[in-house]
Every structure is written in C-alpha cells, then in structure tokens.
Amino acid sequence: MLDFPLFPESASTFAPKVDALYFFTLALTAFFTLLIFAAVLFMFVKYRRTEENQVGDPIHGSTLLEIIWSVIPFLIVMLLFFWGAQVFWVGVSIPEDAREYLVTGKQWMWKIQHPEGHREINTLHVPIGEKIKLTMTSEDVIHSFFIPAFRVKQDVLPGRYTQLWFEATKTGEYHLFCTEYCGAEHSQMIGTVTVMEKDEYQDWLAGGIVGSSPVASGEELFQQYACNTCHENSGDTLRGPSLKGIAGNAVTLADGASVNRDENYLRESIVRPSSKMVAGYQNLMPTYQGQITEEGLSHLVAYIKSLGSEADANENSGHGSSDHGESHDDEAADAESTESTEASAE
Amino acid sequence: MSSQALGESKLHHHFETYEQQKETSFLGMWLFLAQEVMFFGGAFAAYVNYRTLYPEAFVAGSQQLDTTIGFLNTLVLLCSSFTMVYAVWAAQNSKGPKKIALGLYGTIFFGGIFLIVKYFEYGAKFAHHLVPGYNFIPPVQDIPHAESTEIFFALYFGMTGLHALHMIVGMGIMAVMLFGLHTGKSWAIWDRKNHNFVEGFGLYWHFVDIVWIFLFPFLYLLGAHPPSF
Amino acid sequence: MSDNHHDDEHHEHSLKPHIFNLLALFGLTTLTWFSAAYLKFGEPWDNLIALGIAITKASLVILIFMHVKEATRLVKVCAFGGFFWIFLFFAYLVGDVLTRPGTTTYEGWQPDVRKAVEAPIHHGHGGGHEGGHGHGEGHGAGHGEDHGHGGGH
Amino acid sequence: MSQTTHGTTAEHEFPKEHYLNAAHGWKSWLLTTDHKRICILYLISVSVFFAIGGMYAGMIRLELVTPEGDLFQPDTYNRVFTMHAVMMIFFFLIPSIPATLGNFFIPLMIGAKDVAFPKLNLASWYMYLMGSSLALFALFKGGVDTGWTFYTPFSTTYSNSYVSTVAVGIFINGFSSIFTGVNFMATIHRMRAPGMTWFRLPLFIWAHYATSLIMVLGTPVLAITILLVGMERLFKFGFFDPALGGDPVLFQHLFWFYSHPAVYIMILPSMGVMSEIIATFTRKPIFGYHFVAFSSMGIAIIGFLVWGHHLFLSSQSVYASLVFSFLTMLVAVPSAVKVFNWGATLYRGSIAYTTPMFYALGFLGLFTIGGLTGVMLGTLGLDIHMHDTYFVVAHFHYIMVGGALFGYLGGLHFYWPKMFGRSARGFFPHLSALLIFVGFNLTFFPQFILGYLGMPRRYHVYPEEFQVLNVMSTAGATVLAIGYALPVFYMIWSLKRGEIAGPNPWGASGLEWQTQSPPILHNFESMPVVTEDPYTYHPPAQEGAGQPAAAHSAS
Known part of the structure; x- marks a missing residue:
C-alpha cells in the first residue's frame, strides 16, 4: 500500500x-x-522580545x-x-524525418492512426528508438495530449493542426492523458502508450487488422471527391494548382503574400479554399467544411504530403499516376515562386 | 456612472476643502474613464486580432457599411460634444440654468439623431442578411475567408451596440439633470463655484464621442471604396 | 479642471477654443473620410493615415473639450494611461498572431479590394459555417464507435 | 506621531461612542456609507462565500480519496470543482483583503475621515451582492461545469450548464472590483492627512495602490471578455468557436490578460498586511522601505505583461512564449526582493510571539515555495511537462492560500482589536494558525509530487498508483478544515468576552492605532498631522516626549 x-x-x-x-x-x-526558513527561525528565537517595552534597532536598509x-x-x-x-x-522543433501518426481528439477519446493504416482508440503502439511525430486535431473542444513518461504535452485544438514529437527509449506501458479540461468525461479520456522493440512492433503491425493507410484513405477520398478533375488530369490547363511536392514549401498567394504550405495551410485550403488562393488561379473550388470528417481531412493532408516526390506518388497511387506528367510547367512555376519567397516566409 | 462621485452643492463630511472635493471627484471620473478605455479596448483587441487574421473579409465587411452615413453621423456626434461643452461652459461661468439646459437639450437632440440613424443602419443589416448568427449570408463570396465577414459583423454589432448603450445611459442622466434644472432642485444649481456634476458628466459624454472617433475608421473606413452619390 | 486653483477668481472662460476645436474636428473627419474613399496608398499606409487622424481627433477632444490641456499631470496620466496600456495589449496580440505558424506573412500585402467592391452576390450558401452548430448536441454522445471516420467508406 | 506606550498591559475601558453604535437598525447598516461598516458587510459576505467554497473543496478532496470516482457522477464533480474555483476566486479571494481590511484601514492609515466616494463604496458592495447572488442562483439550479477559466469553445458551444448566469454574475461582480479600485486610488491620491507624503505611507497603502491599479486596468477586460462569451452563447456570434470562424486562443489572451494580474490582486494586499505585521511585531522599520514599496508597483506593472505564460502549449506563437517566459522571470525579482527585505527586518528586532506574527512567518516560507515553483512553471522547458497537472494546482494554492489567505487571516487577527475593540488572542488563535499551517502543507505538498508524476488537473478518476498521495492530501484537508473552523468560534466569542483592547494593543506605530478602538464614526477626533516616517519606534528608555526619532535616513 x-x-x-x-x-x-x-x-x-x-x-x-x-x-x-x-x-x-x-x-x-x-x-x-530552507535558507529563508532557517534564517527566519533563527532570528525568531534570537531576537525574541524579552521586555515589554523593547523596540527593535532602527535599521532602515542597505x-x-x-x-x-x-x-x-x-x-x-x-x-x-x-x-x-x-x-x-x-x-x-518537430523533426522532418519522423514517423507521422495522426491523432484526432474528440469528447472523450483519442483516435490514432499509424502511417501504415492501423487504427487505435485510446492506445498508441510505438517502436523504441525511433522519432515519432504526432499531427493532432480535435473534432470539438480543446484537448491536450500528454504522455508523462515522455514529458511531452501539446494542446489539441479544433480547426487547426498541432504537433508534438518524441523518441521512446524504454519499452513498457505508459499513461496517456488528456490535460485540457474538455467536459464530463475528461478524466476518462485516457489511454496507454506501449513502447515495443522494433521487431515486436513489426509483429504487432503484422498481426493487427490492417486498414488502409492514411495516405491510401486520403487517395481514396481524393478520388471520391474527384479532386483530380481540377488538381491532376484536366488536360491542357489545370484549374487548380498541382499538389505534387507542395507540402512544406512556400507559395505566393494571389494577394502577393507568401505562405508556407504546412499542414494547417493544406487543411484550410480544403475547408475554406478561398482563404489563401495561390497566385494565378480562379476561386472555383467549393468549400468542404462539414463535409469531410476531421480524420478524412487528416488523410487528405497526408496524401497530399505523400505527393512529395514523383517516386512516392507513383508508388502510392495506382490509378492516377499516368496523368502526373501533365503538370510539369506549373510545377516549375511553383518551384520558382517557392524559392523566391522562401526567405520572406521564414 | 458614479453620479455620487461628482460634486454636489455641499461640502461632504469627509473632505476638508471644496478644492479637495473637486479634485477628488475629477480624479475618480478620470479613473472611471481609464477603466472604460480598457473595457472598449478588449473589444478593439478582438477586432485587431481578427483583422490581422482575415483582412479581406474585414474589407468586404467595411464595404457593406455606408461611409457617407458614418461620416455624417460622426459630424452629428461631434456637434453633440460641442453642445455638451457649451453646457459645461455655461455652468462654469454662471450663465444660468437656461443656457445649461440649452446645451443639454442640444446634446440630447444630436445624440438622438445619431441613434435614429443607427437604428436605420441596423435595420438595413437585417434586410441584407448581415446579422451574424441570425440570417447571415457572406456579402462577397470569392475572396479569401469570405465566411469570416460574419465575425466582422459580430464585432460591428457588439461594438456599436455597446457604444449606443453608453449613449442611452448618458441621455438618461441628462434627462435627470434637465429635470433637476427645471424643477430647481438644490443639487441642480450649477454655477461658477459648483459645476462638478455637469463637468464630470461632460467628460463621460466626450469619452463616448472618442469611442466613436475610433469606431468610425475601424468599422467604416479601413478599406472603404468611393461613396456613390 | 481648467480652473482648479482659480475657482474664486472671476476669470471668464471663452467658448472660442471649443468652436475652433469643433471646426478642426469637422475638418479632420472630412479628411479621413475623403482619404479613405479616394486616396489609395496601399494597405499599411491607408490604415495608418486613418488611425493617425483618429488619434489626432481623440487627442483634440481629450485636450480641449475635456480640458486636459490645463489639467494636472496626474489627470494627464489617467487620460492617456489607459490608451497606452491597451496599446501594449494590442502589440502583444498582433505579435502572437503574426508569428504563429500558418499565418500569412505580410510583406507587400495588398487586400484584394477589386473583388470586394463588386456588387454583393447573395449566394444562398450558408453551409460553410452551419457545420459547426450541430456539435452542440454532441455533448451526451459518449463512446460510440467513431462513425464515418475517413468519410470515404 | 506622538509618543506611544508600547506596553500592552494597561487597563482600558470600552469606548462609549464608536462607529458600531453610531446608528441603529438594519437600515443604518444596509444604507451606510461608513467605510468601516461596509468593511463589516463585506467581511460577513466574503466569509459566507469562503465557507461555500471551502465546502466544495471538501467535496473535491473526499471524491479523490479513491481512484474510482465513486462519490459523484463525472458531471457533478466537474460542477463541484468549478464552483469551488468561482466562489473562492471571484467572490472570496479578490474582494477578501481589499474590500475588508483595505476598506477599513486605508482611510485610517492616511488620516482621512472616509474613502473618497463613500456611496460608490456602498454601491460596490451591492454589486458584489448582486453578482454573487446570481452565481449562487446558478449554483442552486445546477451549477456550471466549464472550470473557472471558461475556455472556449467548451464554454460557448458545448457546455449545457448555467454558463451565462454565472458569466453575468462575474460581470456584475467585476464592477464591484472596479469601484473599489477607483475609490482606493482617488482616496490615496487626494485624501491624505497633512504631512502624509508618499514615502510616509505605510506599505499596506502602497500594496493597495498597486492592487487598485490592476483592478482598474484589468477587470474591464474580463468584463468585455465575459460579455463576448455571453453574446456567442446567446446570439451565435462566432467570436471564439473555430466552427463559427473564431479563434479560441484569442479568448485565452483576453481571459488571462485579466486573470493573471488577478493573482496579484490577491497576493499584493496580503503582502501589504505582512509588512504591517512584521514591522509591528519587530518594532522596527521595514528594511528597505523604498524597495518594498516600489517592488509592489513593479509586480503590478510587470505582472500585467506575463499573461501569455498560461498559453505556452495552446498553439501560441513560440516567439510570444519566449517573450512571456522572459517577463515571467523578471517578475520573480521584485517578489524575491520583498521576501529578503521582510527577512532582514527580523534582524535585531524585538520579536513578539503573537498569532499574526505566526501567520507572517508561515507566509514567508509558503510564499517562497509558491513563488519559486511559479518560476519553475514559467520555465518553458519544464512547463511542457507540468502545465495543467497537479503541480500547477499545488503552486497556485501555495500562493493563494499560503500567500493570500495567510495574509487575510493574519491581518484579521492583527486588526480585530481595532475593528471591534476586543482582542482575540491566546491559545486557540495559536492552535488554529498551527493547524492551518500543518494542514495546508499536508494537503498541498503531496500535490507537487502528484503533478510531476503526471496527474492532470480536474480529474475525477485517476490511476491507482496516485492514491496514497491523494489520501495524504485529503487527510491534510481535514486538518485544514478544523483550523479554519476554530476562528469562527473564538472570534465571535471575543466580540462579547474578549479582553478590551484599548487604542493600541500591539504597541504599533501608524495613525490607525492613534484613535480609539473601535474608532468613532469619522475616525479621528481632530485631523491628524504626520511628522514622522512610518514604522518609527522610539526607544522606551527615557520617558516623555521630545526624544529625537531614531535615525531617519534610509540606506
């Protein structure tokens, strides 16, 4: 006890x-x-009043x-x-080369998805000795993702992405808490983080029910919402900017400002396409706010991020890859503006 | 409004001199106004925050407001400030209750015009589906953050509403003052020696004017377009 | 406060400065209205002009209508201290917003006035922001399996 | 100040005329404009809210004895801790010292007949009454479950409790605070007796001046924030809910712009009381008077600019976090200066063992712990781990109970004889102080450990390994509760039976001890004239007046 x-x-x-x-x-x-307690107690005894009319020495300061x-x-x-x-x-400082997990908080559970597609609720399995990055958002109120054993914590806000990272050094099971008060079952919004040896983790992955990976789900959504009609295979001119290789780079917007196309930018561009228009494009895209779930948005963002290089894109997307060649001009233009504005974006 | 903070015709028991009483009541009034600055300042802070985040939406919102009406209303409010100054001047220089009352009536008159214009402006917002949370439709669609025009109008209603509320309170106090003047109440005999109440209230009214002096450019002018005559 | 220390002296106040002040305020109001409507110097300048004029007007009201020009230093501090304090708050707030990740950088930024000037288009399209209201009922919904994750099924 | 007799043995008679019997009947109380009577009104009402808040604290500790969360429903627990915080912060701690001791003693200390705006003073009490009644009403209807911080969008969109009612209550109560602040500042500027220059003011006055500054400049921002939350709830104006286009971080900025300085509203007056107590019971001037006075102002001013340290993990800009962390560090310096100066005041003093002095010593130790753990939380790297855990809970209880409440209780014991003419001293006050000190540490020290272990705040169910520390904490709370209950009995007893105090039972300096206890309606028989620095004690060796005061020049 x-x-x-x-x-x-x-x-x-x-x-x-x-x-x-x-x-x-x-x-x-x-x-x-201790210094103050000791000094005070010492003086308390030493300079105690011994006569009724005694006064202290008139020391005014130094x-x-x-x-x-x-x-x-x-x-x-x-x-x-x-x-x-x-x-x-x-x-x-979120490392670039980390394995990225998607985390969605909602009242009152944590939904987590591995890069390979495994889904977990209120549990998180990670391999030891590898940098892990969590990209997090909330479906409702503010939550906070906290793993005491790793000393990491980050608020999870609705309507935007926040990130945290860690590298586990010890296998075992650890607590996962929500630390931002989020309603009735705040204290039940907990879970366990399991740190495994790398090979164990591979076994675990193999044994689990494999859903589609975030990238694959993202691509599925991409097809379902026919994003490719504007962003990939529309023949002569693209009605929307090509999405390849854009994640993480700066771009010049229609109003002349420059913005870094991070996760938050990509998310906002889906939810409120008109918010930050890339220079040279018309505002044609409808808003998808409320139509795609937070997880779906995370998947789409993951998919767009996976389009980082031609090789990646080919590997991950079976169907759409034949059209990729079409958009070289735009990409070049994009890349140019990227370089010119990168400095101001920093 | 701390009416008791302002001077009255007798020397209160806890003061030694009239001068002390007067200075104290003005200091109190100024501290109260500093407090009001922070109060409206909080709302302006929200404005500054969202204008930084959604500039185009705020420009679009501004353009739904009629700068000409705003301009004329600003002049009307400045006139009310002047009539208030006139009332204070009349009290300070013992010009008699009639002139004080004249100043106050003028202030109520101009303040009233301002509020009536505001009423019609509000009405137009309802008609044009610009009331946030009630019947809002973004006035312009194809700009970045078009939906956030709603926040502009939330702030517009919130801030002008608070301002109008302050004016209504002020006009209520003026009505009481006029009642005192007309019925010759002892606390309403204002002259060279005793005009703290009028002057203190004047400070309040001018402060309300200052709030509008900032609201006018923030809401109407930043990103305005030429008025159509 | 103009006559703190001369209450008993017969020192007639003049209305003149107030009349001049009113005219100056009229002039400044016209100026700011005119400059906002017709003079376009680009984003930061237009706003700074409008704000500068507003600050001038407010100062005139404070100094002359509110007699702060002749007031004690303490009153001057009270009159302007609040403004200074709230300005500090604005500075911090804008500093935070502008340096947050994902916020647009403002170098050479121009608002797209061209589009906003066009006549209001009333799309009957409120779906964008309606999406959020429904969440209010989500309060009681507890641990149900996450319905429709991915949205692509 | 005239020569005072430092002895406390002289026999006194209870004065025939004083403010308590200057008028009779309930009207004479409810319509009074006498600052001393308003102090009593406040004293009664804040005590009621302290009791209610304490009851809720007891319920929290009782629930946390077991890890399962079996006493209350989760929803009930959330309402309990929210009501605990709302009652304690808005309706007890913020008005506690300023509205009671400040109200009573600021005019007495500066030699005034009343505060500058007596009617405003009464209005402030009615505002308090209206605001707190609304909160009570909400409580009886079922309470509010947002936490006292009202974070959006939970409070604006998701909470089904009485958020708007409590918000209006806090809004109205804010005006009570603003009125008090305006009143004190005008009083301190304009109502000082002849000869009472700024640097002859007791440090209690300096502390209250700094407090009033925060009340006047900070409270309105809370008022407007609450108003915006109300508008969002009622009219669906999207100020803070991201689903409506708002920015929840803006709410946190606005909220903490008031609520961080609000912590200084609680602690600064307590620091003022400490200066008075320590000077009186060492019979010596406060070491480094000017530094202590200016550090109050420094804390108030810098303390206004550190609110962002509550937002390190809220997705605030990293650069803003760096600036706020830096300023948070700076605020530690004037606080440290105060503690060192109080400590140095004990050196070669004539230290009397009295209940207020015991509170002062407890304060010194606990405030040091509270302050230094605050520095830990302001350290960016550590805050990642500690934010929103029990470490924070323990830290701010060390400040608010160990600091503010110790000041309040110490001050109450110190000024009781002046307020009611009879002393409450002896065994029970000592015992109560001891129980509170021990109980407090037992309650909150384990929470530091819990916090670093990772137990989050506002948890109703917690992992089993945290149980032992939680049981310790609850055991401490029991001791604490007994400590709090004792004064209710002996202080009420003392009103009738206590030893008659006489004007200056502690042999203190200061104008408030020159007049009779309890004071007459207008405080002084004739306008006092101040000729000496504060805390000047004349050696008793030679009888009679005319002795040169002890060396005046500081440093």
Whole structure:
C-alpha cells in the first residue's frame, strides 16, 4: 500500500532534458526555502522580545544588500530562462524525418492512426528508438495530449493542426492523458502508450487488422471527391494548382503574400479554399467544411504530403499516376515562386 | 456612472476643502474613464486580432457599411460634444440654468439623431442578411475567408451596440439633470463655484464621442471604396 | 479642471477654443473620410493615415473639450494611461498572431479590394459555417464507435 | 506621531461612542456609507462565500480519496470543482483583503475621515451582492461545469450548464472590483492627512495602490471578455468557436490578460498586511522601505505583461512564449526582493510571539515555495511537462492560500482589536494558525509530487498508483478544515468576552492605532498631522516626549 511512486518513469530522449532542469530548479527551490526558513527561525528565537517595552534597532536598509539580492535572483532566473528556452526549443522543433501518426481528439477519446493504416482508440503502439511525430486535431473542444513518461504535452485544438514529437527509449506501458479540461468525461479520456522493440512492433503491425493507410484513405477520398478533375488530369490547363511536392514549401498567394504550405495551410485550403488562393488561379473550388470528417481531412493532408516526390506518388497511387506528367510547367512555376519567397516566409 | 462621485452643492463630511472635493471627484471620473478605455479596448483587441487574421473579409465587411452615413453621423456626434461643452461652459461661468439646459437639450437632440440613424443602419443589416448568427449570408463570396465577414459583423454589432448603450445611459442622466434644472432642485444649481456634476458628466459624454472617433475608421473606413452619390 | 486653483477668481472662460476645436474636428473627419474613399496608398499606409487622424481627433477632444490641456499631470496620466496600456495589449496580440505558424506573412500585402467592391452576390450558401452548430448536441454522445471516420467508406 | 506606550498591559475601558453604535437598525447598516461598516458587510459576505467554497473543496478532496470516482457522477464533480474555483476566486479571494481590511484601514492609515466616494463604496458592495447572488442562483439550479477559466469553445458551444448566469454574475461582480479600485486610488491620491507624503505611507497603502491599479486596468477586460462569451452563447456570434470562424486562443489572451494580474490582486494586499505585521511585531522599520514599496508597483506593472505564460502549449506563437517566459522571470525579482527585505527586518528586532506574527512567518516560507515553483512553471522547458497537472494546482494554492489567505487571516487577527475593540488572542488563535499551517502543507505538498508524476488537473478518476498521495492530501484537508473552523468560534466569542483592547494593543506605530478602538464614526477626533516616517519606534528608555526619532535616513 505504501509503495507509491515519487518520480515518474523517464522513457524518452526528451525526458532527461526536462528532468535535469527539474532537479536543478528543485534544488534551487529547496535551497532558498530552507535558507529563508532557517534564517527566519533563527532570528525568531534570537531576537525574541524579552521586555515589554523593547523596540527593535532602527535599521532602515542597505542599498548594497538590495542590489545584491536583486541581481543574484535576476541572474538565476535568466539562467533558468535560457536553459528552459533551449529545452523548449528541442520540444517544439518537430523533426522532418519522423514517423507521422495522426491523432484526432474528440469528447472523450483519442483516435490514432499509424502511417501504415492501423487504427487505435485510446492506445498508441510505438517502436523504441525511433522519432515519432504526432499531427493532432480535435473534432470539438480543446484537448491536450500528454504522455508523462515522455514529458511531452501539446494542446489539441479544433480547426487547426498541432504537433508534438518524441523518441521512446524504454519499452513498457505508459499513461496517456488528456490535460485540457474538455467536459464530463475528461478524466476518462485516457489511454496507454506501449513502447515495443522494433521487431515486436513489426509483429504487432503484422498481426493487427490492417486498414488502409492514411495516405491510401486520403487517395481514396481524393478520388471520391474527384479532386483530380481540377488538381491532376484536366488536360491542357489545370484549374487548380498541382499538389505534387507542395507540402512544406512556400507559395505566393494571389494577394502577393507568401505562405508556407504546412499542414494547417493544406487543411484550410480544403475547408475554406478561398482563404489563401495561390497566385494565378480562379476561386472555383467549393468549400468542404462539414463535409469531410476531421480524420478524412487528416488523410487528405497526408496524401497530399505523400505527393512529395514523383517516386512516392507513383508508388502510392495506382490509378492516377499516368496523368502526373501533365503538370510539369506549373510545377516549375511553383518551384520558382517557392524559392523566391522562401526567405520572406521564414 | 458614479453620479455620487461628482460634486454636489455641499461640502461632504469627509473632505476638508471644496478644492479637495473637486479634485477628488475629477480624479475618480478620470479613473472611471481609464477603466472604460480598457473595457472598449478588449473589444478593439478582438477586432485587431481578427483583422490581422482575415483582412479581406474585414474589407468586404467595411464595404457593406455606408461611409457617407458614418461620416455624417460622426459630424452629428461631434456637434453633440460641442453642445455638451457649451453646457459645461455655461455652468462654469454662471450663465444660468437656461443656457445649461440649452446645451443639454442640444446634446440630447444630436445624440438622438445619431441613434435614429443607427437604428436605420441596423435595420438595413437585417434586410441584407448581415446579422451574424441570425440570417447571415457572406456579402462577397470569392475572396479569401469570405465566411469570416460574419465575425466582422459580430464585432460591428457588439461594438456599436455597446457604444449606443453608453449613449442611452448618458441621455438618461441628462434627462435627470434637465429635470433637476427645471424643477430647481438644490443639487441642480450649477454655477461658477459648483459645476462638478455637469463637468464630470461632460467628460463621460466626450469619452463616448472618442469611442466613436475610433469606431468610425475601424468599422467604416479601413478599406472603404468611393461613396456613390 | 481648467480652473482648479482659480475657482474664486472671476476669470471668464471663452467658448472660442471649443468652436475652433469643433471646426478642426469637422475638418479632420472630412479628411479621413475623403482619404479613405479616394486616396489609395496601399494597405499599411491607408490604415495608418486613418488611425493617425483618429488619434489626432481623440487627442483634440481629450485636450480641449475635456480640458486636459490645463489639467494636472496626474489627470494627464489617467487620460492617456489607459490608451497606452491597451496599446501594449494590442502589440502583444498582433505579435502572437503574426508569428504563429500558418499565418500569412505580410510583406507587400495588398487586400484584394477589386473583388470586394463588386456588387454583393447573395449566394444562398450558408453551409460553410452551419457545420459547426450541430456539435452542440454532441455533448451526451459518449463512446460510440467513431462513425464515418475517413468519410470515404 | 506622538509618543506611544508600547506596553500592552494597561487597563482600558470600552469606548462609549464608536462607529458600531453610531446608528441603529438594519437600515443604518444596509444604507451606510461608513467605510468601516461596509468593511463589516463585506467581511460577513466574503466569509459566507469562503465557507461555500471551502465546502466544495471538501467535496473535491473526499471524491479523490479513491481512484474510482465513486462519490459523484463525472458531471457533478466537474460542477463541484468549478464552483469551488468561482466562489473562492471571484467572490472570496479578490474582494477578501481589499474590500475588508483595505476598506477599513486605508482611510485610517492616511488620516482621512472616509474613502473618497463613500456611496460608490456602498454601491460596490451591492454589486458584489448582486453578482454573487446570481452565481449562487446558478449554483442552486445546477451549477456550471466549464472550470473557472471558461475556455472556449467548451464554454460557448458545448457546455449545457448555467454558463451565462454565472458569466453575468462575474460581470456584475467585476464592477464591484472596479469601484473599489477607483475609490482606493482617488482616496490615496487626494485624501491624505497633512504631512502624509508618499514615502510616509505605510506599505499596506502602497500594496493597495498597486492592487487598485490592476483592478482598474484589468477587470474591464474580463468584463468585455465575459460579455463576448455571453453574446456567442446567446446570439451565435462566432467570436471564439473555430466552427463559427473564431479563434479560441484569442479568448485565452483576453481571459488571462485579466486573470493573471488577478493573482496579484490577491497576493499584493496580503503582502501589504505582512509588512504591517512584521514591522509591528519587530518594532522596527521595514528594511528597505523604498524597495518594498516600489517592488509592489513593479509586480503590478510587470505582472500585467506575463499573461501569455498560461498559453505556452495552446498553439501560441513560440516567439510570444519566449517573450512571456522572459517577463515571467523578471517578475520573480521584485517578489524575491520583498521576501529578503521582510527577512532582514527580523534582524535585531524585538520579536513578539503573537498569532499574526505566526501567520507572517508561515507566509514567508509558503510564499517562497509558491513563488519559486511559479518560476519553475514559467520555465518553458519544464512547463511542457507540468502545465495543467497537479503541480500547477499545488503552486497556485501555495500562493493563494499560503500567500493570500495567510495574509487575510493574519491581518484579521492583527486588526480585530481595532475593528471591534476586543482582542482575540491566546491559545486557540495559536492552535488554529498551527493547524492551518500543518494542514495546508499536508494537503498541498503531496500535490507537487502528484503533478510531476503526471496527474492532470480536474480529474475525477485517476490511476491507482496516485492514491496514497491523494489520501495524504485529503487527510491534510481535514486538518485544514478544523483550523479554519476554530476562528469562527473564538472570534465571535471575543466580540462579547474578549479582553478590551484599548487604542493600541500591539504597541504599533501608524495613525490607525492613534484613535480609539473601535474608532468613532469619522475616525479621528481632530485631523491628524504626520511628522514622522512610518514604522518609527522610539526607544522606551527615557520617558516623555521630545526624544529625537531614531535615525531617519534610509540606506
């Protein structure tokens, strides 16, 4: 019964960085608290009032002391600021080469999809020693995705994508919590994260029911909504911009601004196509808000991102690949504008 | 409005001098106005946030508003500020209750015109399906963030509504002041020595004017087009 | 506040500055209306002109109509402090919005006025934002299997 | 100030005329404009809300004894913790010290007959009453389940509880706060007695001036935010719900622009009380008076610019997070300066062992822990892990209970004899202070550990391994509850039976101790004239007036 943890499991490459900062600040807190308690108690006893009419020494202060105890705390908190910012920077710098999982939060469950297509609800299986990136969105209110053992947390908002990343270092089962209050069963919006050896993970993948991968589902949707009529195979001129190789690159918009085509841009361009029009195209596309589920949107975005290179596109899309050759001119133009505006987008 | 914050005809028990009483009541009034600045400021912050996010939608929204009406209404409100100044001047210089009342009637008159115009402007929004959450249809479709024009109109109704509410409260207070003047109430004898109430209320009315001075360009002008005569 | 310290002196106030002030305000209002309608210097400038004129007008009202010009320093601080404070808030807010990932960068940005000027088109098309309202009922819907995931089935 | 007798043994008679018997009947209370009577009205009403909030706290701790969540339905639990926070923050902590002790003692300390706008003062109490009644009404109808932060779009679209009612209640209550702030600032600027220069003001006044600044500049932003939420709920104006085109992060900016400084509304007055208590019971000037005074202003001003540290993980811009983290770090410096100066004041003092002094010592330790854990949370890298866990809960309870409530209770014990003319001292007050200190630490220290282990806030069901620490916390809460209950008995008892205090039972300096206890209706028989710096104590060796005051020049 009295065997209870005082310190959480540390199971990611990020965790030791946070823990080091934690132990340092903890030591600092303990030092100053004990210092003040001890000093106060000592003086409390030493300078106790012994006579009824006794008064204290009229000491008014010392500028030197004031400077000392302003500057020292200032230096300490600056150290904490820079150290903390550096750790934070590691946390928010999402590695490009990570395996990408899609996460959708809703009241009150986490829906997770592996890059290979496996779906899980409230569980997450990941291989050890590999960088994992989660692209997350919510169907309703704000949630927050938290794995204490990895020391990672990120709010999950409706209407936009947020990301977090980790690299597990220890196999085992860990808690997964929602930490942004989200309604009645907030405390039930929990799950487990299972970290497995790589080969075990492969076995697990093989044993599971394979749905279609996000990219494949995305492509299916792409066909179903006939996106290709405008974005791929419309003969002479494309009515919409080609989608190949665009993800992650900057583009010049009709109004002259430049925007980085990240996940949020792609999502917005599906949901509200008119929001950020690429230069040189008419506003013809209808809005798909409310017509495609959040997961479907994630799939479409994943599919568009998979069109990163010609090779990828061919491998992933059986049907549409024959038309890909058509749009070289536009791509070149795209690439050019990309280069010219990349600097301003940064 | 803290009417009790403004000077009255007697020296209150907790003050030592008239001057102290007067300075205190004005300081209180100014602090209250600073508070009002932050209150409207919060709404302006929402405006600034969304204009940064959806500039085209806000331009499209502005263009649904008639700048000529806005312009004329601004002039009307400035006139009401002037008549308010006149009332304060009349009180400060012991010009007698008639002139004070004249200033107040003028202020109510111009304020009333402003509100009546506002009423017709609101009515037009209902007719043109521009009331957010009720019958909204984006006025222009083929611009980026066309749907967000709805937020523009939400802010338009929210902010002009709050402004109008402040005017209505002000006009209510003026009605009480006029009642006092006409019935010769002791608290409504305003002259050179005692005009704190009139002057303090004047500050409030001018503040309401200032709010409109910012609302006019924010809502009507930024991205406006030439008016059609 | 104009006569804090001279209450008892018979020092007649003049209406003149107020009349001039009213005329100046009329002039500035006309100017801002005219410049917004006919002068187009491009996005940041038009807005800055409109805001600059608004700030000038507000300052005139504060300084002259509200007698702050002759008031004590404390009153001056109160009169302008609130504006300064809310301005700080705006600065932070815009700073956050502009540096968030996914926000358009504003170099050389021009609003597409051309399109917005066209006569209002009333598409009977509200579907775009209606989608969200339905979620309100989702409150009680608990752990049902996620219906229609992927949307492509 | 004239020579004071520091002895506390002199026999006193209870004054015949004082503010409590200056008028009779319920009208004389409900229509009073006397700041001292309004203090009493506030004292009664905030105590009621403290009791209600405390009851809810008890329900939370009771539920969390077991990990299963078997006492309440999830929905009920959510309403319980929301009502706990709403009652405690908006209807207890924010008005607690300013509206009671501030109301009573600001005029007394600066030598004024009343606050600048007595009727506004009464209006503020009625605003408080209206706002809190609406919240109570919502509570009886079933409460509200959004958490006190009202995060959108949950509060605007998804919650089925009485959000609008409570929002209107908080909106109205906001005006009570604004009125109080305007009143105090005008009072401190314009109502000081002759000779009471800015640097002769007690530090209590400086702290309240800084507090009032926040009340005047911050509260209206909360009011407009609440109004926008109300409009979104009622008219479907899409201000904050992404489904309607809004930006939920904007809500968080607007909300925390008030609600972070609101924490300083709670703690600054408490710091003011601490300065008074420590100076009185060491009988010595506060070390570094100017630095303590300016640090209050520094905390108020910088504290306004750090709200974004609640948004590190909300998808706020990373650059904004860096700026906010930096400013959060800066705010730690004036807080540290205060703690060091209070500590240094004890040096070579004449320390009396009294209940208020025990509270002050508890405050010093707990505020240090609360402040430093706040710095930990402001550290970007750590906040990723700690945000929205019990670590945050423990941190802000160390500030709000260990800081603000200790100040309130300490101040109440300190000023009780002045307010009612009779002392409440001896064994029970000491015991109560001890129980509160021990109970508080037992309740909230385990929560730091729980937080780092990863237990999220607002959880009604939690993993089993967290149970032991939660049981400890609940056990502590029981001790805490006993500690809170004791004063109700001995303080009410003291009103009739307590030892008659006399004007200056503690041998303190300051104008408020010059007049009789309880004071007369207009505070002073004649206008006091101030000739000395605050906290000047004359050595008692030579009898009689005319002794040169102790060295004045600081530093």
